[in-house]
Amino acid sequence: MVLDTVMKTKTTIKEVAELAGVSFKTVSRVINNEGSVRKETLQKVNDAISELNYQPNNAARNLAGNKSYSLGYVYDNPNAYYVLDMQNGILAECRERGYELVIHPCSANNKHIVDELATMIKRSQLAGLIISPPLSEMPEVLSGLDAMNIPFIRIISASEVSQESSPCVYINDRDAAFDITEHLIEQGHTKIAFLRGDDNHRSSHERKIGYLNALKKHDISINEDYQIDGSYSFEFGVQGAKQLLSLSEPPTGIFSCNDEIAAGALFAVRLQGLNVPDDMAIAGFEDSPFSRQTWPMLTTAAQPTNTIARKAAASLIQHLVHLRSPKTSVDSIPHLHYRPQLVKRESTLSVPSK
Amino acid sequence: MVLDTVMKTKTTIKEVAELAGVSFKTVSRVINNEGSVRKETLQKVNDAISELNYQPNNAARNLAGNKSYSLGYVYDNPNAYYVLDMQNGILAECRERGYELVIHPCSANNKHIVDELATMIKRSQLAGLIISPPLSEMPEVLSGLDAMNIPFIRIISASEVSQESSPCVYINDRDAAFDITEHLIEQGHTKIAFLRGDDNHRSSHERKIGYLNALKKHDISINEDYQIDGSYSFEFGVQGAKQLLSLSEPPTGIFSCNDEIAAGALFAVRLQGLNVPDDMAIAGFEDSPFSRQTWPMLTTAAQPTNTIARKAAASLIQHLVHLRSPKTSVDSIPHLHYRPQLVKRESTLSVPSK
Numbered sequence A, B: 001m002v003l004d005t006v007m008k009t010k011t012t013i014k015e016v017a018e019l020a021g022v023s024f025k026t027v028s029r030v031i032n033n034e035g036s037v038r039k040e041t042l043q044k045v046n047d048a049i050s051e052l053n054y055q056p057n058n059a060a061r062n063l064a065g066n067k068s069y070s071l072g073y074v075y076d077n078p079n080a081y082y083v084l085d086m087q088n089g090i091l092a093e094c095r096e097r098g099y100e101l102v103i104h105p106c107s108a109n110n111k112h113i114v115d116e117l118a119t120m121i122k123r124s125q126l127a128g129l130i131i132s133p134p135l136s137e138m139p140e141v142l143s144g145l146d147a148m149n150i151p152f153i154r155i156i157s158a159s160e161v162s163q164e165s166s167p168c169v170y171i172n173d174r175d176a177a178f179d180i181t182e183h184l185i186e187q188g189h190t191k192i193a194f195l196r197g198d199d200n201h202r203s204s205h206e207r208k209i210g211y212l213n214a215l216k217k218h219d220i221s222i223n224e225d226y227q228i229d230g231s232y233s234f235e236f237g238v239q240g241a242k243q244l245l246s247l248s249e250p251p252t253g254i255f256s257c258n259d260e261i262a263a264g265a266l267f268a269v270r271l272q273g274l275n276v277p278d279d280m281a282i283a284g285f286e287d288s289p290f291s292r293q294t295w296p297m298l299t300t301a302a303q304p305t306n307t308i309a310r311k312a313a314a315s316l317i318q319h320l321v322h323l324r325s326p327k328t329s330v331d332s333i334p335h336l337h338y339r340p341q342l343v344k345r346e347s348t349l350s351v352p353s354k
Helices: A004-008 A013-020 A024-031 A039-052 A058-065 A080-097 A113-123 A139-148 A173-186 A202-217 A234-245 A259-271 A305-324 B004-008 B013-020 B024-031 B039-052 B058-065 B080-097 B113-123 B139-148 B173-186 B202-217 B234-245 B259-271 B305-324
Strands: A070-075 A100-105 A128-131 A152-157 A168-171 A192-196 A227-229 A253-256 A281-283 A300-302 A336-338 A341-343 B070-075 B100-105 B128-131 B152-157 B168-171 B192-196 B227-229 B253-256 B281-283 B300-302 B336-338 B341-343
Touching: A013 A024, A013 A039, A024 A039, A070 A080, A070 A113, A070 A305, A080 A100, A080 A305, A080 B080, A080 B100, A100 A113, A100 B080, A100 B100, A113 A139, A128 A139, A128 A305, A152 A202, A152 A305, A168 A305, A173 A192, A173 A202, A173 A253, A173 A281, A173 A300, A173 A341, A192 A202, A192 A234, A227 A234, A234 A253, A234 A259, A253 A259, A259 A281, A305 A336, B013 B024, B013 B039, B024 B039, B070 B080, B070 B113, B070 B305, B080 B100, B080 B305, B100 B113, B113 B139, B128 B305, B152 B202, B152 B305, B168 B305, B173 B192, B173 B202, B173 B253, B173 B281, B173 B300, B173 B341, B192 B202, B192 B234, B227 B234, B234 B253, B234 B259, B253 B259, B259 B281, B305 B336
Parallel strands: A070 A100, A070 A128, A128 A152, A152 A168, A168 A336, A192 A227, A192 A253, A253 A281, B070 B100, B070 B128, B128 B152, B152 B168, B168 B336, B192 B227, B192 B253, B253 B281
Antiparallel strands: A300 A341, B300 B341
């Protein structure tokens, strides 16, 4: 077929075994990451693999053991930077471990989302899934996947050691949002508004709780007019800031649920001739390129999406290895925790004029 | 195995054939898009497929006919919006035609790029590739893929009906850049600078030729100081604009090779307290979200990346169908042409003060 030229140069697992001076089965264990191989033996096999440029063929692996070496990444997110960071983090781990990645963007509003996922899993014969918000936070998706009995790991927004039964990477949005709000308070602000992201993302709610917690801790009265619900978009940032500026007593600081909203708020505030941060301090969340390409640059919370994605993939693969070879020590996917870190920049670094 | 729950409900091709009242082979022809099926028969089979919710299983298809139903998309591009638009366009076509997509970000600077692609094609058993710039414009990649005898389609920047032997989607950057420059001239500008993107992207050179062509057509003398080479990044836009503003006779208009550069230039110009467009007109290229999230919004050229990607995938799949079933009428991948369209916005819409 079309791949003749490539196929001719194919190294076999037998050649690897011969060069390494080990059995066929040992090479197979190494290739499939099954552990239980001595360090020196592992080294010999890996050296032979490098020398012969051996590449496990997934179709062959699948046929031989009726096992799949494909992971799926399922997402519905308008944030291009987030999605690419997630893809690249997962791919980095997949490449190292000899897995493939099937990407599956879809709509959280699709009423048949569970059927759609079932079809994809079946068609692509996936070994496991990585799911990001908001899909990862939808109960019907969770129960649907449980019924399909497919291993998966979810990235979710959660503040404490949670009661989740299925494997998760927890992003502690709540405490990071607390840090940002407290930073604004420390800069002298008491009139602080909050522009919230989409209702179907838990992060919107967690970040809002963090904001409210900081106000409470510092005995700042809560003003309902300063809390506007919207979506994770530049456009909402523009509209939300305009609404805040039209109040008889506008805030002096705006904490936006992500950097896109913050960039939009900045746009609207400057359009009215106001100075940032002197007339209005503005903070975002995520540390996306948006936060560094505004003038002034945005205070935000850095979320290491690429690392989170890679760790999630590593964790899932470790679990798949265990399913194939229960002798390995890990028997369930460990929970992972990340707390985004405050990054102070010019958009908040001054004392308000009033 | 893990997919038991899903597998139990699997509809077979035989059930589809029975419901449609046709042979197994006819259903197979429909599923594999092999043409040569009468319209009424096609309708009957498709109705049966819908009613039974039949989903072709790619592994089964591959085994049955030793054929692959996976496409690969190979890219090296820092522009998140471009990459996601490409992915989503290709995926839309893949879903409709029952293909899978394997994404493969890689580095154009990798000296072993051809080996890397060969490994990927082999490992994932790809049927064909879609390649975007700059990889699609590198002679070594082209000759490497030719040697592997794998069908592929490239997105490239080219102004005329080109002499390319392999299938391409041509993006006419040159003429679109001409349009933007001419628009600046029509706004009264004669001192127009050009901030160029990466050297290894043909689009950088094509857009520069378009810029120079417009100046020539309007008898505007060419000033070398107004032409700065850089990269497709916000940071270069900032740095390039600063350099232009430090000239003893700065330009009154800046045409930036893409919207990110333009957003950076806008940032730098406004940082110096200048008004856009009155003191400095700025235009970008691509019509990415960058161009609509600046103040003022950017004049640019709209490039329908999602459509381009989808058409490229459709064209490649059509070719693969032909390879399997040479009776179909299409015997080679047709060339496709796109010319990005001028979008006029506030960042250029005024007459310069000098």
